[in-house]
Amino acid sequence: MSTHKGYTYAEYNAAYERLGNFKAVAREMGVNESTVRRSIHGGKRHDPAMQGAMDAVGTGLVPSMAWIKTKATADGTPGYSIMLRPPEETPEDVAERIAERMNGIVAAPAIPAPAACAGDLLNFLPLYDVHLGQRVGSFGTAEAVERLRIGVNDVIDRAPAAGTMVILNGGDFTEATDNSALTPQSKHHLAVDMDFDDISDIAVDVTVEIIDRALSMSEKVVYQGLKGNHDPAIAVALRQALRMRYRDEPRFELLDGLDLFTYSFGSNLLAGIHGDQKVSKAESLTLAIAARHAAAWGNSRNRELWRGHRHNQLSVAVPGMTLYQVNPICQPGRYANDNLFTGQSDIQLVTYKHSGGRCASTVHIFQD
Numbered sequence: 001m002s003t004h005k006g007y008t009y010a011e012y013n014a015a016y017e018r019l020g021n022f023k024a025v026a027r028e029m030g031v032n033e034s035t036v037r038r039s040i041h042g043g044k045r046h047d048p049a050m051q052g053a054m055d056a057v058g059t060g061l062v063p064s065m066a067w068i069k070t071k072a073t074a075d076g077t078p079g080y081s082i083m084l085r086p087p088e089e090t091p092e093d094v095a096e097r098i099a100e101r102m103n104g105i106v107a108a109p110a111i112p113a114p115a116a117c118a119g120d121l122l123n124f125l126p127l128y129d130v131h132l133g134q135r136v137g138s139f140g141t142a143e144a145v146e147r148l149r150i151g152v153n154d155v156i157d158r159a160p161a162a163g164t165m166v167i168l169n170g171g172d173f174t175e176a177t178d179n180s181a182l183t184p185q186s187k188h189h190l191a192v193d194m195d196f197d198d199i200s201d202i203a204v205d206v207t208v209e210i211i212d213r214a215l216s217m218s219e220k221v222v223y224q225g226l227k228g229n230h231d232p233a234i235a236v237a238l239r240q241a242l243r244m245r246y247r248d249e250p251r252f253e254l255l256d257g258l259d260l261f262t263y264s265f266g267s268n269l270l271a272g273i274h275g276d277q278k279v280s281k282a283e284s285l286t287l288a289i290a291a292r293h294a295a296a297w298g299n300s301r302n303r304e305l306w307r308g309h310r311h312n313q314l315s316v317a318v319p320g321m322t323l324y325q326v327n328p329i330c331q332p333g334r335y336a337n338d339n340l341f342t343g344q345s346d347i348q349l350v351t352y353k354h355s356g357g358r359c360a361s362t363v364h365i366f367q368d
Contacts, residue, residue, distance in 0.1 A: 007031070012039045032201050105244040108208075111215040113251065114161065120354040121162035122265045123218065125155070126272065127347070128170035128308025129328035131230065132206075133192045133199040136333050140193040145206050148329060151347035151364040152210055156217055159349045159362045165218040167210065168261050169238065170308045170326075171228025171274035174199050175333075183230055190230070191333065203234055204241045211242070215251060222263065224255035229276040229309065232258075261306075262293050267356030269293070269300035275309025275325065282316040282323040290320060302356040312343030331368055344368070 007029060015025045016036070026033040072079040132144050156165075176182075176199070181190045192199070207223075214221040223242060225235040235258050246252040255261070261272035271289050279285060285305055290297045297303065303321040311332075314325035327343045345368055351360035 007039070009039055012036055016040055032198055035195075035198055038197055105241055107248045108212070108245050111212060111249070111251075113215070113219055114217055117161040117163045117217070117219055119163035119219070120266075121160055121359065122164040122166060122268070122352045122354070123156075123159050123162040124166050124168070124270060124350045124352065125152070125214075125347075126168045126170055126306050126308075126326060127152075127173070127210075127329065128275075128306075128326050129172045129228075129311060129330055131172055131175045131328070131330035131333065132203055133194060133196075134175035134330060134333050135191040135193040136331050139331055141199065141202060144330065145202060147331075147366065148206060148347075149209070151329065151366065153213065154364040155347055155349035155362040156213060160351050160360055162218055162351055164220045164222065164265065165214045166222040166263055166265075166270070167214060167224075168272050168306065169207070169223070169225035169235070170261075170272055170306065171226045171235070171276075172230045172309070173207075173225070173228065173238070174203055174231040174234045177231045177233040184232060185229060196233075200234055200237050204238060207238055207242065208245055211246070211252065215249070220251050220253065222253045222255060224257065224261045224263075224272075226261060226272065226274050227258045228274050260292075262289070262296065264296045264300060265352055266354030267299070267301045268352045268354075269296050269303040270306070270352075271304065271321075272306040275307035282318045282321075285323065286318050286321040300356070302352070302358075310343075329366075331366075 012025060012029070015028060016022070019025050019028065022033050022036045022040075025036045029036070067081060067083055069081045070079050127148075130144065130148055132148075133141050134144065174196075176190050176192050176196055177184055179196050181192050182188065183190065211221060211223060225238050227235045239254065239256075239258075242254055246254065255263070259273070261270075263270045269289075271293075273285070279288065282305075289303070289305060297320075305321055305323045306326065307323070308326050308328065310325060311328045312325070313327045314323075316323040316325075326348060327346050329345055329347055331345060345366040347364045349362045350358055351362075353359045
């Protein structure tokens with residue numbers, strides 16, 4: 001898929017000079033077009049010594065630090081040991097790369113609406129802690145995508161045919177937010193199996209697949225993505241990609257907001273956060289939702305707040321609202337094992353009545 005295939009800048013550049021365009025190189029070498037483009041552009045920017053070190057070990061990943069050593073020669077030339085740190089990517093570089101990739105997104109083709117679905121029902125699909133790109137033994141990105149695909153298709157197939165489907169990406173959809181393979185705040189080391197640009201491409205592709213499926217099953221589809229503590233950048237990238245992809249689809253609604261999700265459906269008020277906020281008590285969270293969304297609060301009688309992050313299931317009922325903390329979708333990784341997280345992995349889909357309250361719940365449990 002990407003640089004883990006072992007191709008170097010020199011190999012990408014030689015293929016480009018022979019074939020003449022990025023798409024042809026990507027097709028021949030079996031990688032994403034973005035990988036070819038980034039590797040060639042990056043190779044031209046990198047210090048020759050750093051690029052030589054990357055080529056020597058067969059990687060396109062740019063190390064955060066490298067030691068370059070030379071041996072003393074017989075004619076008396078001394079050996080050297082030099083530590084190199086590549087400069088951080090500038091915001092302008094990031095903006096240019098994102099814009100380049102977004103320009104290639106084609107509008108979604110027309111997707112036929114379902115023949116019949118219940119307008120007074122809403123299906124809610126919360127996707128928390130998928131962690132695409134996480135490496136757990138032999139389990140990697142390809143297996144995580146298939147795991148997500150199987151679980152989502154299962155709960156959608158078995159749920160009632162509802163007129164509206166709301167998809168909440170609750171954060172930590174990917175394991176990392178950039179190529180440093182560190183959590184942004186705590187700087188925990190992450191086990192990843194490919195670079196961030198390729199992970200973000202895969203995240204977009206599988207999200208589009210889920211939304212396309214939802215559009216074939218419901219008259220209206222609503223999507224919102226929240227920032228996780230692992231992947232704050234991916235929520236922004238997904239939002240930009242989906243805005244371009246579904247720009248001509250009137251049955252799709254993309255909600256803004258990266259920290260808090262709220263949606264009203266009849267007498268239901270649904271809310272969601274990632275779960276890493278400093279405010280964590282159910283009572284405090286309930287008061288915050290009531291204060292921020294007073295009108296929606298007053299018009300509802302069934303109120304639910306969803307969160308993930310903690311990798312175990314929990315429900316807490318407080319006056320006015322119920323907090324639902326969900327299991328992760330991913331397999332337990334190193335951090336979960338080190339901290340003795342014991343929750344199972346599953347995907348839930350909950351169906352709500354317009355008059356207020358639940359009428360069905362569908363769960364796919366992963367047998368890990």
